[in-house]
Amino acid sequence: MNFCYDCGSKLEKRIPDGDNLERDCCTECDSIHYTNPKVIVGTIPTKDNKVLLCKRAIQPRYGLWTLPAGFLENGETIEEGAFRETKEETNTEVKMGNLYAIFNIPQINQVYMLHLAEVIHEDYGKTSESLEVEFFAEKDIPWEELAFPFVPTTLKNFFKDSKKGEYPLRTQIIERKPR
Amino acid sequence: MNFCYDCGSKLEKRIPDGDNLERDCCTECDSIHYTNPKVIVGTIPTKDNKVLLCKRAIQPRYGLWTLPAGFLENGETIEEGAFRETKEETNTEVKMGNLYAIFNIPQINQVYMLHLAEVIHEDYGKTSESLEVEFFAEKDIPWEELAFPFVPTTLKNFFKDSKKGEYPLRTQIIERKPR
Numbered sequence: 001m002n003f004c005y006d007c008g009s010k011l012e013k014r015i016p017d018g019d020n021l022e023r024d025c026c027t028e029c030d031s032i033h034y035t036n037p038k039v040i041v042g043t044i045p046t047k048d049n050k051v052l053l054c055k056r057a058i059q060p061r062y063g064l065w066t067l068p069a070g071f072l073e074n075g076e077t078i079e080e081g082a083f084r085e086t087k088e089e090t091n092t093e094v095k096m097g098n099l100y101a102i103f104n105i106p107q108i109n110q111v112y113m114l115h116l117a118e119v120i121h122e123d124y125g126k127t128s129e130s131l132e133v134e135f136f137a138e139k140d141i142p143w144e145e146l147a148f149p150f151v152p153t154t155l156k157n158f159f160k161d162s163k164k165g166e167y168p169l170r171t172q173i174i175e176r177k178p179r
Numbered sequence: 180m181n182f183c184y185d186c187g188s189k190l191e192k193r194i195p196d197g198d199n200l201e202r203d204c205c206t207e208c209d210s211i212h213y214t215n216p217k218v219i220v221g222t223i224p225t226k227d228n229k230v231l232l233c234k235r236a237i238q239p240r241y242g243l244w245t246l247p248a249g250f251l252e253n254g255e256t257i258e259e260g261a262f263r264e265t266k267e268e269t270n271t272e273v274k275m276g277n278l279y280a281i282f283n284i285p286q287i288n289q290v291y292m293l294h295l296a297e298v299i300h301e302d303y304g305k306t307s308e309s310l311e312v313e314f315f316a317e318k319d320i321p322w323e324e325l326a327f328p329f330v331p332t333t334l335k336n337f338f339k340d341s342k343k344g345e346y347p348l349r350t351q352i353i354e355r356k357p358r
Contacts, residue, residue, distance in 0.1 A: 003187035005180040005203075005212070018237070018307070021252065024184075033184070036217045037251050039290060058197070072216050073200065077283035077352055099350065100283070104256035110217060111257060128197070138347060169348055171278065173256055 006031040037109040040070025041081035043117035044101075044158055045094050045124075050137050051155060052119055056147055063131065064147035067154060069114065077083035082115045090133045092124035101157065102171045103150050112150050116167060144155045149174050185210045216288040218304035220260035221248025223280075223337055224273050224303075229316050230334060232297055233268045235326055242310065243326035246333060248293065261294045269312045271303035280336065281350045282329050290330050295346060318324035328353050 001011055002022045009028035014025055016032050025035040044067055045052040053065045068089035072081040079096055087095050097116030104111055125133050136142070138159045146152050153172065159166045180190055180203045188207035195202055200232055203212040223246055224231040232244045247268035251260040258275055265273050276295030303312050315321070315337045318330050325331050332351065340346045 001184040003182055003184050005184050005190070007183050008182035008187045011184070020236050034250070035253060037219060037253055037255075071213070072290070074214060074216060074283050074288040076216075078281070078350075079283075080285075099348070102257070102278070103256075106254050106256050107260075109253040111251070168280050169278070171257075 039072040040112045041072045042114050043086045045117045045119050047119040050135040055132040057131045061147035066147035089129045090124045091127050095120045104173045107176045186336050219291045220251045222261050222265045222294050224296045224298050226298040229314040234311040235251040236310045240326035245326035268308045270302045270306045274299045284353045286355045
């Protein structure tokens with residue numbers, strides 16, 4: 001950040017009164033510009049113990065496989081966001097299940113929140129965000145072509161838990177290099 | 180938002196290519212400025228079935244009682260943020276427990292994530308953010324003087340669950356008037 005988005009003046013980094021962290025503060029008006037972690041919401045869409053994965057049609061990680069997920073938008077709940085992202089990336093409206101995984105990725109200021117979901121319609125398929133959308137059984141997962149670290153971690157947990165039929169909430173920290 | 184924080188030029192609201200929501204886009208450079216919900220992290224700090232509450236020394240809701248909570252900062256995990264906020268508002272370092280409550284407040288673009296926590300030291304007390312810090316048994320909670328809607332909701336759930344000694348994750352939507 002270089003300029004104040006309220007008045008367009010130069011910003012400076014300083015600790016505001018009553019705070020204990022440096023913030024982007026305007027040199028002309030009173031604005032303080034906070035930046036905070038973002039929430040990524042998504043699902044593990046399944047049917048008959050197979051998981052629906054999407055081959056990314058967008059950067060980053062174009063052409064690699066992922067679980068449907070994206071940034072939570074203003075005005076929506078975590079569950080609504082996860083449902084919307086799943087529809088945008090797989091073209092199908094899933095039946096939402098419980099919250100299953102929370103990943104903290106503090107190096108890139110992200111929190112992932114993934115719900116279980118059941119694929120209940122046959123209309124899944126590619127979208128503007130996905131080159132292909134396909135079901136994979138555990139033995140067929142393209143482990144070497146997964147897009148982000150949260151994907152293999154989630155899939156391994158999911159298939160392990162599916163053998164017991166119990167899906168406790170899993171909270172984990174993922175280490176990433178800072179951007 | 181009025182001005183681009185990258186180049187200081189005027190912003191306009193439009194839907195960028197490949198997106199489906201209006202964003203603040205710079206009229207001069209390529210910057211798109213996204214705003215997303217913020218995460219509030221905190222704890223329910225307890226000892227002997229009493230809850231440690233803080234009387235707010237800052238606006239909003241100055242002088243009302245709350246559970247320690249605040250914005251998750253860049254670079255920290257949910258648990259680290261909850262621990263830090265608890266220390267900042269109660270002056271004590273708690274023993275962190277499980278994630279207990281998630282509140283979606285979509286009208287004000289907030290997601291609350293609250294952990295159980297155990298007060299294990301005797302050094303709790305007021306801070307620059309809290310006028311008073313006190314333990315309350317269920318019958319003594321100042322129900323009419325609680326700061327935010329998430330506080331009574333969390334306390335009611337907590338005392339109900341404490342009777343069974345089981346604290347399942349509770350996810351809820353709280354309705355608030357938009358700012």
